[in-house]
Amino acid sequence: MSNLREHILKSLEQGIRFDGRKLDEIRVITVEKGISKNAEGSARVVVGDTEVMAGVKTAVEKPYPDTPDQGNLMVNAELLPLSNPDYESGPPSEEAIEVARIIDRGIREAKAIDLPKLCITPKEAVWSIMIDVLTINAHGSVIDAAALASVIALAHAKLPKYEDGAVKYDELASAVPLARKNLPITVTVYKIGSHLFVDPLPEEEEAADARLTAAVIEDGSIVALQKGGEKGISAAEVDAMLELAQKKAKELRKLL
Amino acid sequence: MAYEERFDGRKFDETRPISAEVGIIKEADGSAVFRIGDTVAYAAVYGPRNLHPRFLQDPSKGILRCRYNMMPFSGAGDRVRPGGNRRSKEISMVTEKALLPILNLDEFPNSVVDVFIELPQTDAGTRCAGICAASMALADAGLTMRDLVASVSVGRVDDKILADLNYKEESYDGEVADIPIALTPRTGSLTLLQMDGKISRPELKKALEIGKKVCEQIYEVQKAALKAKFSVGDAHE
Amino acid sequence: MALTAQDKSVVVPGEELASGMEYLPTSGTYRDGDKIIAARLGLLQVDGRLIKIIPVSGKYLPKRGDTIIAKVIDITLNGWRCDINSAYSALLSMRDGSSDYIAKGADLTRYYTFGDYLIAQITNVTSQNVIDLTLKGPGLRKLGEGRIMNINPHKVPRVIGKAGSMVGMLKDELGCRISVGQNGVIWLQGAPDKELLAVKAIQKIVSESHIPGLTERISKFLSRK
Numbered sequence: 001m002s003n004l005r006e007h008i009l010k011s012l013e014q015g016i017r018f019d020g021r022k023l024d025e026i027r028v029i030t031v032e033k034g035i036s037k038n039a040e041g042s043a044r045v046v047v048g049d050t051e052v053m054a055g056v057k058t059a060v061e062k063p064y065p066d067t068p069d070q071g072n073l074m075v076n077a078e079l080l081p082l083s084n085p086d087y088e089s090g091p092p093s094e095e096a097i098e099v100a101r102i103i104d105r106g107i108r109e110a111k112a113i114d115l116p117k118l119c120i121t122p123k124e125a126v127w128s129i130m131i132d133v134l135t136i137n138a139h140g141s142v143i144d145a146a147a148l149a150s151v152i153a154l155a156h157a158k159l160p161k162y163e164d165g166a167v168k169y170d171e172l173a174s175a176v177p178l179a180r181k182n183l184p185i186t187v188t189v190y191k192i193g194s195h196l197f198v199d200p201l202p203e204e205e206e207a208a209d210a211r212l213t214a215a216v217i218e219d220g221s222i223v224a225l226q227k228g229g230e231k232g233i234s235a236a237e238v239d240a241m242l243e244l245a246q247k248k249a250k251e252l253r254k255l256l
Numbered sequence: 257m258a259y260e261e262r263f264d265g266r267k268f269d270e271t272r273p274i275s276a277e278v279g280i281i282k283e284a285d286g287s288a289v290f291r292i293g294d295t296v297a298y299a300a301v302y303g304p305r306n307l308h309p310r311f312l313q314d315p316s317k318g319i320l321r322c323r324y325n326m327m328p329f330s331g332a333g334d335r336v337r338p339g340g341n342r343r344s345k346e347i348s349m350v351t352e353k354a355l356l357p358i359l360n361l362d363e364f365p366n367s368v369v370d371v372f373i374e375l376p377q378t379d380a381g382t383r384c385a386g387i388c389a390a391s392m393a394l395a396d397a398g399l400t401m402r403d404l405v406a407s408v409s410v411g412r413v414d415d416k417i418l419a420d421l422n423y424k425e426e427s428y429d430g431e432v433a434d435i436p437i438a439l440t441p442r443t444g445s446l447t448l449l450q451m452d453g454k455i456s457r458p459e460l461k462k463a464l465e466i467g468k469k470v471c472e473q474i475y476e477v478q479k480a481a482l483k484a485k486f487s488v489g490d491a492h493e
Numbered sequence: 494m495a496l497t498a499q500d501k502s503v504v505v506p507g508e509e510l511a512s513g514m515e516y517l518p519t520s521g522t523y524r525d526g527d528k529i530i531a532a533r534l535g536l537l538q539v540d541g542r543l544i545k546i547i548p549v550s551g552k553y554l555p556k557r558g559d560t561i562i563a564k565v566i567d568i569t570l571n572g573w574r575c576d577i578n579s580a581y582s583a584l585l586s587m588r589d590g591s592s593d594y595i596a597k598g599a600d601l602t603r604y605y606t607f608g609d610y611l612i613a614q615i616t617n618v619t620s621q622n623v624i625d626l627t628l629k630g631p632g633l634r635k636l637g638e639g640r641i642m643n644i645n646p647h648k649v650p651r652v653i654g655k656a657g658s659m660v661g662m663l664k665d666e667l668g669c670r671i672s673v674g675q676n677g678v679i680w681l682q683g684a685p686d687k688e689l690l691a692v693k694a695i696q697k698i699v700s701e702s703h704i705p706g707l708t709e710r711i712s713k714f715l716s717r718k
Contacts, residue, residue, distance in 0.1 A: 002608055003638040010638075011685035018640075020689045036377040037294060039329035049282050053376050055329025076328065078338060082300040082372035084283045089323055091339065130335050132328040134374070136298065137281045169333050203640075285552065304552060304580035315621065318580075358506070360532075363554075365621055367580045395506050395534045398551020402523065402532060403507030442507045442530070479505050482534060486503045486549050 005192065005207035012195040018204055023197040024244060027141075029148075031255050033156050040172065041157025045149040047199065049139035051083075054149035056131050056157040056176070060167055063119070063126040071118020072128040075104035077146055083135035102226050103133065103147045106184035106215030107154070109223040114177040120162065127159060129176060140201040143213055147186030148252060155183060155256055183256060184215035184223055185249040189241040191233065196241055198248050212241045216249035259414040263424050269466045271408065271420040274474065276388070276481035278396050286397025288481065290389035292408075293422055294379035299389035301397040304367035312368075318361030322351040322371040324386050330378045332423060347383045354387050354407065354438040354448035360400040369399065380423040380434075381409045387438050387448065392478050396485065404478050405447060406471035407438035410463040412455055417462045419470045435460070437467045441475035444468055497528075500539045503549070504531040510544055521546030536703070553579040553646040553676040555618050562636070562674030563626060565609045568601050575611065575626060578643065578676045583624035585613060590628055610636040610680060612672055636672065639682035642692060644699050646677035651702040652695055659698065659708065666715045667691050690718055 008018055017023065027048030036042040039055035063070060077100035079087045087093075092100070107113065118127035131154060133146045158172040190200050190208045200208065210229035214222050222242060227233065233241070262268065272293030281287035284300035291297075304318045312319070324347040326336045351373065361369065371393065373386035384407035391405040411421050412433040418425070426434055433453030439446050446464075455463070498510045510522060511529040518529045522544055531537075535546035555561075555577060563575035563583060572586040587595045591604055605611060612633050613626040628634065644652065652673055653660050664671055669683030669691045679695065681688050694711055701707060 003610075003636075004608075004641075006638045007640060007682070011688075014685050016685040016689070020686075036327070036329050037379075038332050038377060042329060042376075051281075053327065055327065055376070057329050057335035059334060076338060080325075080372065080374060081302075081323070081370070082284070082298065082374050083281065085302050085305075130328070132335070132338070134327055136374075137283055139283060286550065306580070306582065364580050367622075396550060398534060398548050400521075400533050401506035402530070404505065440507065442509075442525075475507070479508070482505045483503045486534070486536075 002207065004203060008204060008207045009193050009195075012192060017197065018201050023195060024248065026199040026248065026251070029255060031152060033152065039153070040160065041153045041155070041176070043149050043152040043156070045145050045152065047141055047145045049137055050141055050145050051136040052133055052142065052145045052149045053136060054131060054133040054146070054153040056129060056153050058130065058159055058167070059128045060120060060125050060162055061128045063123065067115070069119045069122040070115040071113070071126045073104070073108060073113060073115065074128065075100045075107065075131045075133070075150065077103065078132070078134045079138065079142070080135050084138040087135075087138065098226070099143050099146050102143060102186065102213055102215075102224065103131070103150050105224040106147060106186050107151070110182040110184040110215065110217050112151075112154070112178055112182045112184060114179060117177040129154075129157075140205060141188070141199045143188050144186055144199065147184075147215070148255065151183050151185070152256060154178070155180070181218040184217055185252045186213060186215045187245040187248045187252070188213040189244050191229070191237065191241070196244055198244065212238065212245070214242055214245040216246055218253065220246050259416050259428065259430065262418070264422065268416055268418040269469065271470055271473070272422065274477050276392060276477050278392055278481045278485040284393070286393040286395070288389045288392035288396060290385050290392065292381055292385050292420065294377055295381050295385045296375060296377045297382065297385035297389040298374045298376070299386065299393040300372045301369060301390070301393040303369035303397070304361065304364035305370070307366060307368035313366040315365050316362075318364030318367040318369055320352055320356055320359060320361065320369050320371065322348045322355070322373065322390065324348045324351055324373045324383065326375045326378060326382065330375050347386075350448055350450065351383060351387055351390065355390060355394065355405055357445065357447050358391075358401045358403045358405055358440055359394065360402070363400070369394070380421055380426045381436070384408050384436050384438065388474060388478065392482060395482055403440040403442045404475060405438050406441050406474040406478065407436070407448060408467055408470045408474060409434055409436040410467040410470070411435050412453065412459055412463065417459055417466060419466050435463055437464065439468060439471050441472050496539065498537055500537055502537055503535070504537045504546060505534050506531055510537060515542060516544050517542050519543050519545040521548065548647050550645060551647070553577065555579050555581070555583070555615055555622070555624050555676070557615055557618055559615045559675040560633070561613060561615060561676040562641075562672065562678035562680055563611045563613050565605050565607055565611065568607070573601065573605055575613070577624065578646070578678050581622045581624055583615070583626045585611070585626040585628060589616070589626065592629055605635055610641060612636060612674065636680050637682070639670070639680050640688060640692070642679045642681065642695065644677045644679060644695065646675065648699045648702055649673060649675055649677055651707065652679070652698050654708065659711065662708070662712065662715070663691050663694055690715070
């Protein structure tokens with residue numbers, strides 16, 4: 001095994017993370033809402049040295065044929081080359097697409113947005129909610145930071161006025177219809193050896209055996225899962241990881 | 257109808273409030289944010305570093321590569337589709353040209369210096385804000401530079417010559433000329449000059465005079481931000 | 494005929510440093526007419542008539558004879574390609590990689606593999622920045638399990654201290670093994686809590702290097718913890 005993993009593991013045996021934190025400890029988080037006046041909702045989330053921005057734009061579009069009386073939701077994540085030397089310009093990487101899909105699934109499966117309420121004229125016109133999340137400085141735990149920023153931006157987003165077939169972006173009207181209790185909080189639990197922890201540093205991500213991402217709603221139910229990493233996990237480990245994810249989700253929910 | 261008083265009450269040669277900060281992106285070799293009114297530009301510099309593919313390399317010096325990008329939620333109205341378009345490509349190119357004259361990359365043959373500019377919020381003057389941020393980020397990255405570059409848009413609204421047009425002025429229903437410029441504050445040499453609209457030579461001359469004065473003010477803000485990172489802030493980290 | 498910027502202050506590109514022909518521009522500065530101008534960001538240093546700028550940021554510039562910490566990033570037909578935290582990667586040839594004889598076609602990963610960190614010496618830097626390394630020499634070796642941290646290469650002399658006094662103090666006080674490469678890459682290994690303290694002390698050295706009384710402050714910092 002790699003030197004780094006071995007070194008981190010030795011330290012974890014004594015309950016000490018790579019930067020001295022406890023295993024279940026998240027770095028200091030700051031949240032700023034309304035970072036772009038041109039977005040219908042927006043937020044900046046800073047977790048330690050990791051910084052992400054999310055914004056919500058809306059438009060009136062045709063519904064998808066299979067959901068003619070529901071609004072559309074789209075989530076896009078970009079790992080900007082501005083934010084890390086290893087990120088490259090060009091079409092979204094697999095990694096970026098995974099982040100977007102995790103966030104999308106969380107919001108969709110939680111039924112956080114009341115999509116039927118976003119229907120204006122069935123088969124003709126519905127609201128599209130487009131969430132974009134971008135990294136400014138990527139220093140570990142980008143999935144959770146991006147998910148948090150997206151949900152906060154969404155929670156504060158307002159729909160513009162829609163009159164005579166035109167969207168009036170400078171006149172925000174009503175809030176995006178949300179089931180607030182169902183806003184998902186996304187927590188990824190990492191595993192090295194037998195140790196479970198959250199909010200990894202880049203070194204810890206590199207050394208990790210596996211990770212499990214869970215989207216958790218207010219009553220503690222899990223609405224989306226994504227397992228990652230090169231090694232497998234046991235059912236008992238899944239249970240322990242979810243227990244930790246639920247506990248941390250409860251804490252993070254206060255930031256909404 | 258004449259434009260007698262600016263929509264936001266500014267004097268004709270006055271910019272919107274300006275602020276800047278250096279070293280805001282820790283992963284980067286150099287970084288800065290530049291704000292002018294509601295326009296916000298982040299810039300990060302990576303390099304000099306290995307350039308791939310190989311055929312892009314220049315064996316006599318390092319090359320500069322800029323990428324200007326508006327975040328999807330940054331603009332008024334519709335979402336900006338990610339991935340760039342003709343406009344962002346052109347702006348990336350003129351940004352490169354605006355910064356190249358001050359840079360010396362002779363020491364770094366075959367390498368590249370990457371500059372990434374991202375705008376989370378825009379209200380006109382975005383390429384100029386991007387250039388201001390990028391020039392600070394390049395200095396922060398410790399590159400050899402003869403000068404900084406300061407940039408602002410000047411222009412004409414009806415018969416008034418003014419500095420730093422905002423979006424409302426750019427889209428004013430009358431005669432408008434929008435002239436983004438960049439210059440090296442020490443020598444006044446113009447490294448960016450574009451125009452949309454219509455203007456006479458004497459009016460352009462006046463606009464450039466105002467632009468030079470404003471760029472000198474911007475240079476002072478850039479200078480102060482660079483010094484702040486390395487003099488005061490450091491000891492408290 | 495005077496300095497127009499203050500000695501030891503931070504100066505930025507384009508800033509006027511002196512006027513008149515009395516002063517001479519050296520590293521990081523240039524002359525424009527009768528003025529001397531800053532050509533990079535850094536600390537102004539006036540040494541008699543000589544004016545120069547000491548960099549405070551920027552990539553490591555490889556120099557022959559420097560001992561650095563390199564990371565193996567690729568294995569080629571005749572050696573190992575290494576990242577040395579500069580604009581260019583460096584090459585460690587089979588011949589210079591080990592005092593053992595390595596036969597052509599041998600499995601090079603048995604010696605050093607991807608991700609390994611090495612303390613190496615730079616033996617050659619060409620005008621096109623082809624950089625050669627060697628591992629033959631006292632103290633040069635593959636580094637074992639440990640932590641890597643990066644600092645600005647311009648701060649390396651402060652972390653090492655006069656005749657190794659600063660890093661020596663850290664090693665003694667904390668019982669850690671520490672190797673500092675001229676390229677700003679540092680390798681540490683020790684008890685987890687002590688090792689973290691060493692990291693914090695190095696961060697403190699880097700950020701306060703320009704404030705006098707550094708050694709005493711670091712010594713105090715270590716004894717307080």
